Structures are given as structure tokens and as C-alpha cells.
Amino acid sequence: MAERAEIVVVGAGVMGAATAYALARAGHQSVVLEQFELGHARGSSHGRGRIFRFVYDDPHWVAQAQRALPLWRELEADSGEEILRTTGSLDLGPGTEERAAALAECDVEFEVLDGADLSSPLRIEPGTPGLVQRDGGVLDAARAQQAFLRGIEVRERAPVTRIEDDGRVHLDGTTIEAQAVVVTAGAWVPRLLAPLGISPPVSPSRESVAYFPLEAPSGLPTIIDWRVPDGYDLPRPGASVYALPSSEGLKAGVHRTGPPTDPDEEGVVDPEAVRCSRDWVARYVEGAGPEPLRTETCLYTNMPDESFVLERQGRVVVGSPCSGHGFKFAPLVGRELASLALEILA
Numbered sequence: 482m483a484e485r486a487e488i489v490v491v492g493a494g495v496m497g498a499a500t501a502y503a504l505a506r507a508g509h510q511s512v513v514l515e516q517f518e519l520g521h522a523r524g525s526s527h528g529r530g531r532i533f534r535f536v537y538d539d540p541h542w543v544a545q546a547q548r549a550l551p552l553w554r555e556l557e558a559d560s561g562e563e564i565l566r567t568t569g570s571l572d573l574g575p576g577t578e579e580r581a582a583a584l585a586e587c588d589v590e591f592e593v594l595d596g597a598d599l600s601s602p603l604r605i606e607p608g609t610p611g612l613v614q615r616d617g618g619v620l621d622a623a624r625a626q627q628a629f630l631r632g633i634e635v636r637e638r639a640p641v642t643r644i645e646d647d648g649r650v651h652l653d654g655t656t657i658e659a660q661a662v663v664v665t666a667g668a669w670v671p672r673l674l675a676p677l678g679i680s681p682p683v684s685p686s687r688e689s690v691a692y693f694p695l696e697a698p699s700g701l702p703t704i705i706d707w708r709v710p711d712g713y714d715l716p717r718p719g720a721s722v723y724a725l726p727s728s729e730g731l732k733a734g735v736h737r738t739g740p741p742t743d744p745d746e747e748g749v750v751d752p753e754a755v756r757c758s759r760d761w762v763a764r765y766v767e768g769a770g771p772e773p774l775r776t777e778t779c780l781y782t783n784m785p786d787e788s789f790v791l792e793r794q795g796r797v798v799v800g801s802p803c804s805g806h807g808f809k810f811a812p813l814v815g816r817e818l819a820s821l822a823l824e825i826l827a
Contacts, residue, residue, distance in 0.1 A: 483649070483655070483656040483657065483658045484655060484656070484657045484658065485657070485658050485659075486511070486512045486657050486658070486659045486660075487509060487510060487511070487659065487660050487661070487826065488504060488509060488510075488511040488512070488659060488660065488661045488662075488663065488822050488826075489511065489512050489513075489514060489648075489650050489657055489659040489661075489662050489663070490504075490511050490512070490513045490514070490662075490663045490665060491514050491641050491644070491650065491662065491663065491664045491665065491666050491673065492513075492514070492515065492516075492664065492665040492666035492667060492669070493513045493514070493515035493519060493626075493630065493635050493637075494524050494525060494526035494626070494665065494667055495525075495526040495622065495625055495626050495629070495808055495811045496526075496665040496667075496800050496802055496803075496807070496811060496814055496815065496818070497513060497515075497663070497665035497666075497800075498513070498526075498625075498626050498629035498630045498633075498811075498815075499629050499811040499812050499814060499815025499816075499818075500663050500665060500800065500814075500815045500818040500819050500822070501513050501629065501630065501633045501815075502556075502628075502629040502630070502633070502812075502815055503812075503815040503816045503818070503819035503820075504819045504822065504823075505632065505633060507819060507823065509819075509823065509826070510634070511633070511634075511663075512634055512636065512657065512659075513630070513633055513634065513635040513636070514635075514636050514639045514640075514641055514650070514652070515635055515636065515637050515638070515639060516638070516639065516640035516641070516666075516669070517637070517638065518637045518638060519626070519630070519635060519637055520623060520626070522748075522777060522779075523744070523748075523780075524667045524668065524744075524779070524780055525667050525668070525779055525780045525781065525782065525803055525808075526622055526626055526667075526808070527622065527623070527777075527779070528622050528623065528690075528727075528729070528732075528777070528779075529621050529622055529623055529624075529727050529728045529729050530619050530620070530621070530622065530725050530726075530727030530728070530729065530732045531619070531620040531622050531725075531808040531809065532570070532617070532618075532619065532620070532703045532705075532723065532725050532809065533546070533549075533550075533553070533565055533617060533618045533619065533620050533703075533809045534546065534570045534614070534616075534617040534618075534703060534705075534809065535547065535570070535584065535587075535589050535614055535616050535617065536570055536572050536580050536584065536591070536612060536614050536617065536705075537580065537583055538576055538579035538580045538582075538583050539583055540583045540586045540587050542583075543583050543584060543586075543587040543589060544587050545810055545813060546809060546810070547587060547589070548813050549809060549810050549811075549812060549813040550565075550616065552812035552813055552816070553565045553620070553625075553812060555812070556625070556628050556629070556812060557628075559628070560624075560627075560628035560631065562621075562624050562628055563621070563624075564620060564621050564624050564625050564628060565618050565619070565620050565621075566618050566619050566621070567615075567616065567617070567618040568617060568618045568619055568701065568702050568703055568725075568726065569613060569614065569615050569616075569617050569618075569702040569703075570613070570614045570616075570617025570618075570702050570703045570704075570705070571599070571603075571611055571612070571613055571617075571702045571703070571704045571705070572611070572612040572614075572704075572705050572706075572707065573596065573605065573609055573610070573611050573612075573704065573705070573706040573707060573708065574609060574610065574706055574707040574708040575707050575708065576707050577593060577610040577612050580612055581593060581612060584614065589614065589616070590614070590615065591612055591613060591614045591615075592612075592613050593610055593611065593612050593613070594610075594611045594613060595607060595608065595609070595610070595611070596608065596609030596610070596611050598611075599611050599613075600700070601767060602696075602697065602700075602701060602766055602767040602768045602769075603701075603704075603765060603766065603767070604764070604765055604766070604767055605765060609708075613702070617702060617703050618703065619703060619725050619726065619727060620808060620809065621728070622808065625811065629811075629812075629815070639652055640652065640653070641666075641673060643676065644662055644664065644673055644674070644676075644677065644797065645677075646677055646795050646796065646797065647796065648660055648661065648662055648796040648797075650662055659796070660796065660825060660826055661796055661797075661798065661822040661823075661825040661826060662796060662797050662798065663798040663800060663818055663819075663821075663822050664797060664798065664799055664800065665800040665801075665818070667685075667744070667780060667782050667801075667803065668685035668742075668744035668780045668782045669744055670683060670782065670790075670799065670801050671683060674797070674799065677794070677797060679794055679797065679799060681784075681790040681799060681801055682784065682785060683782050683783060683784055683790065683801050683803075684741055684782075684783050685741065685742050685743075685744050685780050685781065685782050685783070686717075686737070686739040686740060686741055686742055686780070686781045686783055687739045687740060687742035687748055687749075687778050687779075687780060688734060688736075688737070688738065688739035688754075688778065688779050688780070688781055688805065689734060689735075689738075689739065689750045689751040689754040689755055689776065689777075689778055690732060690733070690734040690758075690776065690777050690778070690779060691732075691733055691734065691755045691758045691759065691773035691775075691776045692727070692729045692730040692731065692732050692733075692773055692774045692775050692776070693730050693731045693733060693759070693762050693766075693769045693770050693772075693773050693774065694730050694731075694769065694770030694774055695726060695730050695731040695766070695768060695769050695770070696768035696769075697768055699726075701726045701731075701766075703723075703724070703725040703726075704722075704723065704724045704725070705721050705722075705723050705736075706721060706722040706723070706724075706761065706765070707720075707721045708722075709721060709722060709735065709757075710722075710757060710760065710761065713753050713754075713756065713757045714753050715735065715738040715751070715753055715754060715757065716738060716739060716740035716751065717737060717738045717739065717740070718738070719735040719736060719737055719738040719757075720736045720737045721735075721736045722734070722735050722736070722757070722758065722761045723735075723736055724758075724761070724762065724766065729774070729775075730770075730774050731762060731766065731769050733758040733759075733761065733762050734754065734758055735754050735757050735758060736805060737781070737783075737805060738751070738754050738757075739751065739754070739778075739781065742780070744780055748777075748778030748779075748780075749778065750776045750777065750778055755773065755776055758773075759771070759772070759773065781803055781804060781805040782801055782803040782804070783803070783804050783805070784801070784804050787804040787805070787806060788804070789801065789802035789803075789804070789807060789810075789814070790802070791814065791817050791818060791821070792821070793821040793822075793824065793825070796825055798818055798821045798822050798825075800814065800818045802814045
């Protein structure tokens with residue numbers, strides 16, 4: 482006999498977790514299905530550090546970050562945990578004028594400094610513009626996921642084999658009949674939705690990340706350097722180099738360099754991406770170790786324009802808010818996906 486549930490959430494990464502949290506706050510219980518175990522390193526939500534920032538060259542994203550910030554603080558108040566540590570953010574290089582204009586349009590305070598005036602441990606060349614914004618920080622990814630899921634029913638190692646448009650969710654050996662299904666399965670979204678004729682234009686890529694020892698992480702902002710170095714044999718040219726002080730050391734990577742990938746395959750770190758990150762850290766961050774403590778991969782689920790897929794088709798709600806920059810918006814996205822699911826119940 483099939484089980485019954487009001488709402489099923491497929492995928493317990495940060496977006497699925499945030500959706501379940503928002504549903505619970507609205508008085509609705511959900512069943513969250515996770516194909517692996519909580520905290521696994523196969524998707525996009527693992528580890529300790531993610532950048533939070535206001536700085537974009539598009540006022541839309543600036544405004545979304547402004548809306549997300551108080552929701553992160555609400556989650557901290559609910560959980561009693563520090564999840565977002567404010568460090569300030571620094572953007573280096575080309576595009577400064579566009580980013581400054583977007584911030585000004587949203588009444589966000591910032592300043593632009595010459596690279597030579599930035600404080601230690603940074604060593605930035607004179608003449609390089611640096612946009613400094615005080616509200617940036619580092620999100621603890623693991624704590625965020627745990628806080629969202631506190632008190633929520635999560636079934637681990639429960640891969641979904643099929644979703645039907647009438648709300649039936651099939652697993653090995655059982656079926657759940659749901660009034661609404663929210664699919665937040667990251668890179669597995671296209672595979673789950675294709676049989677329903679739902680084809681969001683997303684493509685997964687496998688990105689490489691390295692963690693470097695750091696003598697004094699305090700005082701270091703999150704950094705995005707829009708000057709991607711030449712001379713590296715990367716699968717894709719990349720958009721920027723990023724670095725952030727996390728509890729695991731200085732996390733660094735080259736944004737959007739990873740190759741297209743099958744999410745079911747085991748991740749392999751790209752040595753050229755790590756070499757690029759290593760050289761950047763050695764050049765610009767005083768006191769960072771020359772070799773990474775460890776490396777890992779993570780998945781991006783990319784839209785061509787880095788936008789998000791947040792939509793409802795019948796009883797199925799589709800959530801694919803990634804493209805490598807979605808984590809900071811998780812509590813806001815969770816509310817939007819929960820609202821779409823509750824439309825079905827109304």
C-alpha cells in the first residue's frame with residue numbers, strides 16, 4: 482500500500498532543506514528524501530564555507546541578497562548557532578564601475594580603494610581597483626543545512642526512481658502519494674523531470690576547490706578577483722578566482738572552469754584548476770601555505786545566464802537555484818519554493 486504525504490521534497494541539500502524549513506514555519510510538514518546521506522560530498526551543499534555578498538553588477542541580485550540577509554539572521558536566532566560570519570567582501574579588477582552602480586542603485590554602502598591601500602595579509606598591485614563592502618561574509622554550509630532540517634523528517638539513502646505528474650513519488654520498494662512534490666535535486670533535476678516533459682535548460686559541471694593553510698584568518702575578507710590568470714589549461718576559461726577564510730583554511734577556486742559532468746560519476750579534481758588557485762594564493766595572500774591541505778570537487782547546476790529555475794508545473798515544483806552562486810539565497814529560495822507548493826494545497 483502506498484504511503485501518503487502532504488508534501489514531498491526530493492533532495493536534502495541546502496535548497497531542499499530551506500524549503501522544508503519554510504514549510505514547517507508555515508505549519509506544514511514535509512517528507513524530505515535524500516538519495517545519499519546528509520552532508521555527503523557528491524553534490525553542491527557540502528563543506529563549511531560559502532561566500533555571502535551583496536556585490537553584483539545587476540541590481541536584481543543585490544536586492545535579493547539584501548532580502549536574504551535578515552532571513553539568515555532569523556535562522557541563527559532559531560537555531561542558536563552562528564551561521565553567517567561577517568568579514569566584509571572585496572572585489573578586484575575589471576567591472577568595478579558596473580558593480581558600484583548596482584550597489585548604489587540599491588542604497589548599499591561601499592568604497593573603492595586602490596589595491597596598494599588594502600591591508601595585510603593581502604598583497605594587491607597598485608592600480609588595481611578594489612571594491613570593499615562591509616556586509617559580505619562566510620556562511621557555514623554544514624551548520625546551515627543542519628539548522629534548516631532540525632525537527633524535519635529526512636529519509637536518507639532513499640533515491641527516487643520516478644515522479645509522476647499526479648504527485649506519486651516512487652522509491653525502491655515503496656510509493657509516496659503526495660499532494661505536492663518539490664524537486665530540489667541539484668544536478669539530478671533534469672534526469673528526474675525529463676519523463677514528465679519538464680526540461681529546464683540546466684547543465685551540470687564539476688568544479689575543483691582547494692583549501693590552503695592560513696596563519697591568521699581573522700581580518701581577511703571574502704575575495705573575488707575578476708582577473709583570471711592566463712597560462713593554465715582549464716576546461717573552461719573561468720569567470721573569476723575566489724577565496725574565503727573558512728574553518729578549514731583558505732578556500733580557493735576558479736569559478737566556472739569545470740567540465741560538463743555526469744553527477745553519478747565519481748568526482749576527479751582538476752590539477753590545473755588547483756595549480757591556478759595555488760599560484761593566486763601564493764601571489765596575493767601573505768601567510769598562506771604553498772600547498773593545499775586538501776582538495777575536493779563540487780557540482781554546479783548551470784543556467785546559461787546564471788539565473789534560477791523556480792517554477793510550478795501541476796503538482797510538481799521545480800527548484801534549481803544554483804549556477805555556482807545560489808547558496809547565499811537559500812532561505813529566500815526556500816520561502817519561494819514553499820509558497821509555490823502551498824499554492825497546490827490551497
